[in-house]
Amino acid sequence: MIGSVSAAALKGRLDAQARIGLLDAREHGQYGEGHLLFASNCPYSHLERLAPRLLPDKLTEIYLYDDADGVAERAAQRLREIGYKDVSILSGGLPAWQEAGYSVFKGVNVPSKVLGELVELAEHTPQITSAELLAMQKDAHGPHLIDGRPASDYRKMTIPGAQSIPNGELLYRFAALDLPENQTIVIHCAGRTRGLIGAQSLINAGIPNPVYALENGTQGWVLSGKELARDNSPAALPELTAAQLERSAAFADRLIAEYDLPVIDGADLPAWREEKAYLLDVRSGEEFAASHVPGSVHAPVVQLVQATDEWVAMRRARIALIDDNGVRAASAAFWLRQMGHDAVIVRDSLTQAENAPPSDQAGTLPTLTPDEVVQLTGSATILDLRSSMAYRKEHIPGAVWAIRPRAAAVAKELTGPVILVADDPRVADLFASELEALTTVDCHCLAGGMQAWKATGKPVTANPDTPSDADAIDFLFFVHDRHSGNLEASRRYLEWETGLVDQLDRMERAVFQLIRTKEHADG
Structure with a gap:
């Protein structure tokens, strides 16, 4: 069934710590500008792909919300079609939630960041400043500096001298580092919480080395006037011997x-x-x-x-x-x-365990090669379903940027065959299914997407102003340029991160059940 729930009733279910699913059906940019604390973003443009991973139990009690613009109703129906049995929509969407006086949280991965801030408050996780790290690095027996983020983040930028070992791998591979027990270890991320969690994980495991998190990570480093290392190539994670595995x-x-x-x-x-x-x-x-x-x-x-x-x-x-x-x-x-x-x-x-078959990312739409698309120029409409920022950077001349929640507006302008350009052909499938209910046009998918188009030497064009910021609902502009030298954006981000705990109400705070280490259990 598809039900409806008031803001007060949904808050009651969350405060009761009921075992429920909570999905925000808006696009990533909308979600990041403000959402319920414990909501997972399951944007309508990717809904049927993401929902089974986010909620494997199709019998669970699910609550869904939007901006009171009809997207949640469409999303709920789609969830019903793929087997979810108990779906309810927040009546009035996020505006109703706010009108009821309940908090919304900017940013992404907020519960995890709240955890990091709470752990720092409870455990007093040791931290050093960028200036202290720089001074320590000048010593011949300086610290072992570790970037605890995924390798993809390390590639973009890191602090000079850092080794890439994601937090989750660090304790597992620690023995392979073969560090002297008196050598200091410093862990950094881009801001605060991953550094704090990484450092505290080693401390909790009883590592004998002195361990610190770098205060404010790469952003603190830049704010102190230092340069980051960019376009890095992370080394392979260290392998462990049988003894080290033990x-x-x-x-x-x-x-x-x-x-x-x-x-x-x-x-x-x-x-x-x-x-x-x-x-x-x-x-x-x-x-x-x-x-x-x-x-x-x-x-x-x-x-x-x-x-x-x-x-x-x-x-x-x-x-x-x-x-x-x-x-x-x-x-x-x-x-x-x-x-x-x-x-x-x-x-x-x-x-x-079994050998993993190749992941199936094939779409179901008929495909056209780049040359076949060129032959249809003038008679077909090309819709680019990639991210708004990818479209701004480069797209096929004449292509129109489109996104599933706003397919109805695009459908009004369609008169001939439609060619869909997508990084993942399954996204094209979902958009085409939306058009099926609105038009009778035939949809095709560009085989190989933009990569294939460019590989054949076909022309591309750019437009840094289209779609407009207001229309680019998939992109989170919130301090988006903090890693590209915008110091004010970095300051805003760090203020946001350190202010998260103060946003929690009493019942939200009660969700986090900190396991105190013995050192602070009686504190």
Whole structure:
């Protein structure tokens, strides 16, 4: 069924910490400008692709909202069509929520960032300033500097001298670093929380080295007048010997024993799968691609902990964390449980792993080659479904930028065949399904997308003003240029991050159940 719920009723369900799903059906830019604290963004343009990962249990109680513009109703119907049984829409959308006096939160991955700020307040995670780090680096026995973000972030920019080891891999591969026990370790991210969580993870595991987070990360570095290293090539993650793997496993055993983390056996997985729990494989992308347990989803620890809402859209979710020797799963479980989730470590499950087939990203629309598209120039409409910023940078001459929530406006102008340009042909499928209800035009997909178009030497054009900022609803402008030298944007971002805790009301704060380390348990 598709129901309706008032803002007060939905707040009551959230405050009761009920096991419910919460989806924001708006596009990424709209979501980032303000959303409910525990909502996962499931934009309508990608809805049917993302929903099964965000909410594997199709019988769960789901709440959906928009800007009171009809998108939630369309999204709810689509969810019903793919098997979700209990979907309700927030009456009046986000405006009604705000009119009722409830808070909205800017930015993305907010619950994970709140966790990092709460941990820093509770544990007094050691931090050093950029000036202190620079002074330490001048010493011959300076610190070992680690960039705890994913390698994709490291490639863009990092602090000079940093080694790329994502937080979730750091404890697992720590033995392979072979560091002297007296060497200081400094972990940084782009702002605050991933550095704090990375440092505190090592401290909690009992690493003997002095460990610090770099205060305000790369943004603090730039604000202090220093230059970042850009366009970097991260080295491969260090491999572990058999002896080092044993040392790594000992970290897992310590975390499990010290903090009473729950463990299940691989034999228990069928029951969890039957209950439609989250089965998340926290190993590296290469390990998962080689083989994994059927039905599991790849969720690298650094992102699962620091961007939990991108994998888990249910409150108090049951999450089975699949790993090899358990240290990465233990690290993830430790933090996810503090966010109110029932996260468990799975032992001895990889015996069930199977070789992974290639992921199916094929679309269902008939395709046209770039040369065939050229032949139709003048009689066909080309709709570019890529991101608004990609369109601004370059697009096929004459192509019109389009996005699924606003397909009705585009459909009014269509008279002939339509050629869809998309990075993922499945996105083209979803847009075409929208047009089916609005027009009778024939839709085709450009085979190979823009990459194929450019590879054949076809012309492209740019327009930095189209779509307008107001129409680019998929792009989050909120401090978007903080990594490109805009110091004011960096200051705004850091102020936003440190101010998150003060935005929480009493019931929102109660969701976070911090596991105090023994050092501060009585503080």
